[in-house]
Structures are given as structure tokens and as C-alpha cells.
Amino acid sequence: MGSLLSLLTAVLFYFGWASTDAETKALGLRDTVFHLSTSDYLLRSVSALYIPAWIAAAAALAALGLHRRLVREPSRTAAAVRVLRFAWTVPLVMVPLYPLSPWLFDLLLPLAMICGFVLNTYARTRGRRDVRLWALSLAVCVLALFWAVYAYAGIAGRGRAALTISTIDTGFPAVVVFSEKDLMIRGGGSCYRRVTDKGSRYSYQYAGLRLFHVSGDRLFLVPRGWTPEDGALYVLKEGDGQRIELLSGAGYRARECR
Structure with a gap:
């Protein structure tokens, strides 16, 4: 149980x-720019793994049903075992199909390896114990699992990046920064003004920041107009001669740089 938990934690991280x-990258x-911690990486993995977890659970149930049928009807299922x-x-x-869609087969190939080696080992060890064959198959499956995880993570990560780009203006909190010194924040839909209020530090x-x-x-x-190509x-460090306000609401966004 401890080894399984360690493997699950390693996969999540x-x-x-x-x-x-x-x-x-997208x-x-x-x-490395954001100095993420181990817990940050673990939390970022949870939401994207719901669908794979359900698929894995369904596959496990299907495999259990197949095993029970093979046990109950060995003569009728002998051909399937072969x-x-x-x-x-x-x-x-x-x-050979890999060049047709590398991003897709980066995911399908390791999944096919896991299924293929597990089924092959199961069929060849029916009625006898072969620890070495199972150990070898499981080692291959663990390597293939990390390959599949990397491929799926790339798809999920690029999808999150596309969502970020499309919602940077409306989906991220609006920010207003007050500063004692000129921070040289310019362009990309941002704006600035000199504070002339009497008594202000x-x-x-x-404004126009997210x-x-x-x-x-x-x-x-x-x-607010940030893009990977031009942005x-x-x-900023909190309390470093600055005051940072987080604002919400479409009303503010409509007038923030007027």
C-alpha cells in the first residue's frame, strides 16, 4: 500500500x-520564474486528472469482469487467451503511424504498451506463477505510465495556456498599483498617471493590469492586452513602497484607463 501511494504521489507531482x-512554455x-513549491505542483495536477482517473477505474472494472468470465468459462475463452x-x-x-500525429501517438503508444504487456503477461501466466515475467512487465508499464503522463500533461498544459491567453483580460483579477517611484509600466493596454492628491505618499x-x-x-x-508574442x-514585491489593489466587476474594467 505504501509503494502504491508513493507511486501515485510521484505521478501527481x-x-x-x-x-x-x-x-x-506555450x-x-x-x-522556474514562479518559484512553485511541491504542493503547488500536486494541486495543479488534481483537476486535470479526473477524466484519466475515471477511465482507469472503468478499465479496471472491465478487466475484473473479463477475468471472472475467463475463470468461469475456460474452455469457451481459450481462444481469446491465445x-x-x-x-x-x-x-x-x-x-509506423507515429509521424501522422506525433502529439496523439505520444499518448496512445504508451497506453497501448501498458495494455499490451499486461494482457500478454496475464495470458502467458494463466495457471502458473511467473514472478520474473510480471516484474519485467510492471517495470515496462511504469516507464510507459510516466511517458503517457508526460504526453497528457503537455496536452493539458497547452490547453490551459490557450485558455489563459483568451481570458487574460476578463478572467483574471484587475489590479491597480500605487507607487512612490515610477515603475516604468507601459504598453499592452496598461495606463498610468501622476498622483496629485494632497497628502498622498x-x-x-x-491600471489596466491583471x-x-x-x-x-x-x-x-x-x-490586460498581454500576449506571449508581445507582452x-x-x-512586484508587496510592501516595497507600493500599494496594490485587486478590483472586480465589469464596470471598473470598462473605465479603468479612461
């Missing part, structure tokens, strides 16, 4: 890192 890596950044001995050849047949106000990420006492901001990421 690996998926969280791989999906974040793919996401930040955004023209790197995950066919399963060659299940390991399925991924080999798929290899701040000299500049910046809260991109928070890590500790650092806030990562982007202009700047601003990193």
Missing part, C-alpha cells in the same frame, strides 16, 4: 510539473 512546464515563460498472448505487438503496429498610479500569479510576497502582473511580465 510529475504531472503537475510537466503540465506547468508545457503551459509556461506562454513564452518558464515554470490471442492475448500477442497483445504486446499492438504498439509495434502503431509505431504615492506619486504614480498604474494578476497573473502570486508566489509568497511576490505578485506577477501582466497588462511583459512585471514582478
